[in-house]
Every structure is written in structure tokens, then in C-alpha cells.
Amino acid sequence: MAAMMPTAANGRETGAWEVLRARARAATAGLPAVPEPGPGVCASCRGPARHGFARCFHCGLHTESAPGLLADVVAPVACAPKGSSLATDLWVYKSERTGSREAGAALLAMLLVFLHDQAPGVWRSAATAPTCVCVVPSGRGRPGPHPLQALAQGCLGLPWAALVARPGGDPWARALDPGRFRAPRPLTGAAVLLLDDTWTSGGTAQSAAVALKRAGARWVAVVVLGRHLPGPRGRPPAREAKK
């Protein structure tokens, strides 16, 4: 993944990375760290898992529904508790609202720093590295490329693979649907870096992973900017806090 670098880096790469790291740190300041899998933490998505269960409810269901076709790795860049500034950035960057450009810049910094500094360790432990990159389609009729692809496509040194939503599907569905997407071109033997902005239940990203595997991909790694969490840890929801 050494080919991945900000296009602005040119001959001053080190300084550019320091700027990006500072920006990424600012975007995630005060957020809980992404936990390692273990007791209470889902082995697939790092979300909360019930005591005694290796996976959260949704990942357990996905594993039963599409064995052998799910993402091989799910790597959240950060946790995005409900109401956090990161959770706000994750929807503002796709909007026309004031601040969308700044939110996009912060998210791009997070993504690039993760891919440069942390992802190589993920690839090493998987004994493979991506040969192409793809984004989880939003399927919501937005014209042009997905906002995450629009942000990242000039910065990643990998060819882009495409996924499209099959007609007639429910664009708002969150459950795993193995028939929801298809790859228009074969991906025989590909190792795919699958990008998404937010992981809530993981149903959409895993539906995309299934489509990639069915197109011939041998390995799929989901890198997701924000792993949604119900609320800031250790702080009860506002309505309960008033009691």
C-alpha cells in the first residue's frame, strides 16, 4: 500500500503526512478507541457483543446467512458514537450543508492516515494486500460517484472496481441481502479494499462483500470510517440521565 499517498505530497511527503495525521487526530479527538475483539466486543465488527457471544447479533446473523461470502476483514477507522462530531461529519459530508467540505476533508485525512499507517499491519496479518478498491454503493439515486469515492479516488494508488444496485431493491434496507448488488465486471482472484463511511448493522457492506465474492473476489477487506455506537460510552441516554 506504499503507493497510497496524498497527491499533494510530491517531494514533501513527510510534512504532508504530519498535516494529515494532525487533521485525523482532531476529527477523532475524545472518541472511544476502536476496541480489540474479545469479551463484549464483536469479533467481526468491533461493536458491542453480548457476554458469552463472539459476535454481535447482526454479525452472527450474517455469518449464518452467507457463509464464505462475507468480508474477510472489517477494519473500523474510528468509533462514531451517536451524537458525536464524527457522526455529524459522516452525514454532513454527503450533504449540501455548510461544513460539508470541511467534514469531507477531515474524513479523507482519517482514511488516508489509516491506510498509510495502520492498514499495512492488517494486510500483513491477512497475508495479502488489496489489488483494487471499491465503495459500498449508497443505492439512493444520487447522481455521480459515491461521495466517499469522489473524496478518495484521486488519492489511492489502486484501480477502482464497481458495484451497482440491482433494480427493484429497497435502497434503505439495512439487512443483509445477497442479491442487492452486483459487480458489472468479473473480479476473478481480486483482493478488494471495500470502503464505506458508516457501519451500523453492517448489512449493506456485507451485501456488497457478497456481490464481490460472487464476482470472483478471493478476499474482501472492509475499511469503514465510523463504527456507529448507540451513544457515548459510560453516559446514559439523555432521557434516562434526567431521572
Ligand SMILES: [Zn+2]
Ligand atoms: Zn458485529
